[in-house]
Structure formats: C-alpha cells, structure tokens
Amino acid sequence: MIEIKDLHKSYQMGSNSLHVLKGINLSVEDGELVAIMGSSGSGKSTLLNILGMLDGADSGEYILDGVPIKNLSETKAAQYRNKFLGFIFQSFNLINYKNALENVALPLYYQRMPRKQRQEKALKYLEQVGLKEWAHHLPSELSGGQKQRVAIARAMAAEPKVLLADELTGALDSVTSYEIMELIQKINDQGNTILVVTHEDDIAHMCKRIVYLKDGIIEKDEKIEQVRAESYV
C-alpha cells in the first residue's frame, strides 16, 4: 500500500539547514495498523505530512497504492488527498459552523457527490462511530471524544486507502482515548490501513506494528502483539 525508499527532508532555518528525515525506508501492507513513535523532533510529524502529501520530500521515493507521489501540483495533490487519504488530527479540526453531518460530508462534497447521496453516506459513517443521534449538533455541543469520532467518520467517509492519524488521542483523557482506539481497531479489523503517529506507549501498543523514529531515521520497526482496547474500558 505504502512504499517509501530513502526519503530525505530538510528545512531551511535561516542560514542553517535542519536535516529532519535522513533516509527513511518503510513499507506498509494493506490492512496494517502502524504506530509511528518517537520523541518530539524525531521527524514523525514531518513523515506524516509527507505521507499526507501536505509536504514534499527532498529526495527519495513515495509510492501510494502503486501511484508515485512526486512533484504534484496543488490541484493534483488535493485530488489525491481526497481519493487516497483520510486525516485525523489531534485537535479534531472540525468546521465549527457546520454540524456533525455536514462535517462528515465535507470530503464527499469535494468529490462532487450529489447532496442527497452525500448525506446518506455521511449518516452511515456517523452511525458507525455511534453518533447517529448527534448528526445535527454543532461541534461546540459535542464532547472531545465525540468530536474525534466525528473526525474519524469524516476521514472514513471518502473511503480512502489509508487513514493518517496525528496524535489522535493527544487532546483526550485516557478513558476516552481507549474508546477512540477501540474504534480505530474496529475500523482496522474491517481491513482499513491506518497509520497512527503517537508518543504514548499504551496507544502505540494497541497497534499491530510500531515504527520507532529517532533523529530522522527508523531506529526500530517491529510487529507486536496487539493490545485490544476493550480490555481497558
């Protein structure tokens, strides 16, 4: 599903060049649930941004579902993002003047799906995350966990190849975090490929594989015994 070869990325900070990614090689299969761990400054967010086509790499190869991702125009990148990727953010990033249903339907809007069909589909995904009754509530009327569920539904609505989650439990308490992870595991069980960036050990261990990043290189990459989140709840 994801094929990365010798990925390099550096940022210009005035006259200094900060080499963030120093040759990353990573291969993710279909249906994997991968945690990317590392301390701050290890380059995990940069890696996620490149995976999410929000940023370009300096050198190296990135192939997503057989499509080489390189030198994309903004418009092309937008189309690929819409088609291939679903994003889940730490701070949810819901649009605050749209209700839950409209937020979930947003990626479908950019797919030019007709309104009615869009709403049906969005409602289906809201149901999947258990928020069907909250469809017409604004984000400000939802709890943190509910917001993240809406965000997950939104990420899945476009039926992307890969879900990218950036510290998705960072703003939640531990109980809610486990509930969210339970949902993530459930989605993964259905065969979806998910990448989770986190620095929390327990969250990482709910995945099936952990990639440890340190100073821009992969320190360790191991498959683990998955801890089911429901055992905590």
Next chain:
Amino acid sequence: MRQLLDRDTWIEIFQSIRKNRLRTFLTMIGVFIGIYIYIGLSGASKGLDNGFEKEFESVARNSMFIWAQTTSLPYSGFKTGRQIQLKLPDAEVLRKQIPEIMAIAPRNVRGIFGSSPGLITRGLKSGNYSVFGDFPDFTKIATKRIYDGGRFINDDDIEQERKVCVIGERTQRELFDEEEDPLGGYITIDGISFQVVGVHKFAGGGPFDNDSDIFIPFSTYRKLYNTGQDVSWFTIAAYDDADVVKVEEDIKATLRRIHRIDPRDERAIGSFNLGEAFNRIFGFSAGLTFLSLIVGVATILAGVIGIGNILLISVKERTKELGVRRAMGATPGEIRNQIIIESLVLTMLAGIIGIIAGAATLRLIDSLTQGGDFPYTNPTVPIPYVVGSLFLMVILGILIGLIPAQRAVSIRPIDALREE
C-alpha cells in the same frame, strides 16, 4: 462556472456568511453607505432637475426678452445717448432673417417699467392693474393657462381690433362677485369698455408676471394708448435645437442694423436670455448629478476595499478551516472561487440593500417636500444608473475578492494545520 451554479456552493457560502454575522454586517456597511449615498444624491439631483423643469414649465426653454435702451456710441451721424424705439415691423424682419426663431411676440405694457398702470373699473369697483398688448403667438412662448370656458387673445381679435381682454385671478376676485361668471362680463380699461373672454391662472414663470395682469389684443392696445408701431419688447422663442446665445446675438445684430446703431454698441439693445439662464440651471443640476456619480463611485470603491480588507482578515482567521478543506481535497481553485463568490455576494447584498434604502429615502423626501416651495419633484434614479452601479459592484467585488482569495490559496495546508 460549475461551482457558481452548484447549490452546494451557495449553501457553503451562506453558511460561512451567516456564521460570521458581525463580520458580514461590518463588511457590508461600507458598500451599503456608498450605494445609498449614490442613489440618494443622484435621485436628489434628478428631483431638483425635475423641480426646476416644473417651476419653469410655463415658459419656453429657449426664450429671451429683447428691449431697446439708449445708444452708447455715436453712429452714422447720430450722437450718443439716442433713445431707440423698437417698432412692430422689426418682428417681421427678424422672423425672415433668423430662421432659428420659432415664435416672436411683440408686447406692450402699462404698469411696469415705470409707466402708470391702467385704471380698471367695473361698476363701483376699481383698481390699477398692468395692461399688456399681446399677440396670440405669446402663448407659444409662455403658456397661459386659461380657466375653463375662456380663451386667450386670437388672430381675429388682432385683426378686428376687438375690445376683449383676458384678466387675472386676482382681477376677477376684486372686480367680480364670487358667484358671478366673469366670462362675457364687461370691464372698463382707462375709459373704454372691454369684454372679458378669459381668466388666466397665475403660473409665475417670467420675472414680471402677476396674478392681476390684463391682456388685450396688441392692435386694440395701440389704439387705446396711441402707441402707433411702438413695441416695448419682444418675447422670442428659438427652436429647441438652436443655440440660444447665437440666436440672441443675431437678433441684436439685426436690430442694430434696422435702427442704425453702431454694431459695436453693446448697450443700445438690452436682452435677457432665459434660455441661457435655463442652461445654467440645468448645467448646475447636471453638475450635481455628475458630482453624485463621483462621490457615489468613490464611496462604493471605499466600501468594496473595506470588504476586501475584512475578507483578508477573515481569511487569516479561517486559516485552519481552509487548511482542513485543503486536506479534505479542496483544490486551490475551489478555495479561490469560494472566497471570490463570498466577496461578490457580500458586495451585491450590501448594494441591493443600499439601493432599496436609497429609494425609500428618496420617496420619503419626496412626500415631505410635496406642495412646498422647494423646487423638488419626483426624485428618481435612471435604471441604467442603477444597473450600472450594480455592474460596477460585481466587477469591483470580484477584483477585490481576488486579493484575499490569492492569500487563501497561498496558505499551505501544512502551515494551516500545524498545531500552535
């Protein structure tokens, strides 16, 4: 274009406009005031225009008065200071030589310009009123509104030197009883009996008009007062497309030739060119219209720039939202169009509300000034001006929207989504 016709685009835009109520309101105020001022001012100047037109509707626009004074230059053996007297045949010469003249009415009068008025009596009642000797052509220049049943002097009156007269409203009030029908009644003008054939309604166009004026046939007048061929002054109307200033010059030159006056003598023939005065008044209101156009356009421009300004701030405020949209697959083009359409909608909405408010204000002013002395009638704004200003707003709204739209597009989604 696809985006413009899509219902969802509009839902998106109205959602984002509705969400930022205060911002929307503040943004629209500038354009609203601009178009409001523009509509108000240009409507007011049109009202003034109409008001003047109504005020002077009883007088032909291209009319002038010509009279004779004393010469200021010696000429052809005559010494300076000679009193010139206009004569009736002058009118015929003028009519022949100056084709731009539509009508010429020689007039004589007693009661103004220092001469004593006629003594009018009827039974025991009497009064002093101005008496005019007139030709029927006079009505082509200054409309005289005659009350029902009556008429003005006609050609037969002139030809047969009839002793008939047209009296004013006040004359009627002072000489006749209230229920009495003045038509067919007789009054005595300086000892001669005249039959009343009409009562004129006072309009107040010319400078010497009065509601007591009495008009009698020119030919009768000259017999009554023994004025021979003398004419006090000519009232002349030129055709609408004629240059009144040039016509006036031609008339004066011709009269100088007839009366053997030095061609350079500016004082011998006096004149008052009503047409020129009209042109000046209408020029003034045209200037006012132009001014309101400038002020209006400038204010609209300022308002639209205000919209651009606030949208720019709002784009900064919405950086995160725009970043999310980009991450969800919005293309830069879609983001750009959304901002531009938002700008356009705000501009148009403000503009239309401004037009409606402006029109309502004009209506209010119109109803307040009804019947007053103020020359202000039917203030309207021509539709092309309204459409033009809307068109201008569309153009400006799009142009100004381009700036925040460009800013919105230049934000990279990664920067927009970066945690603070």
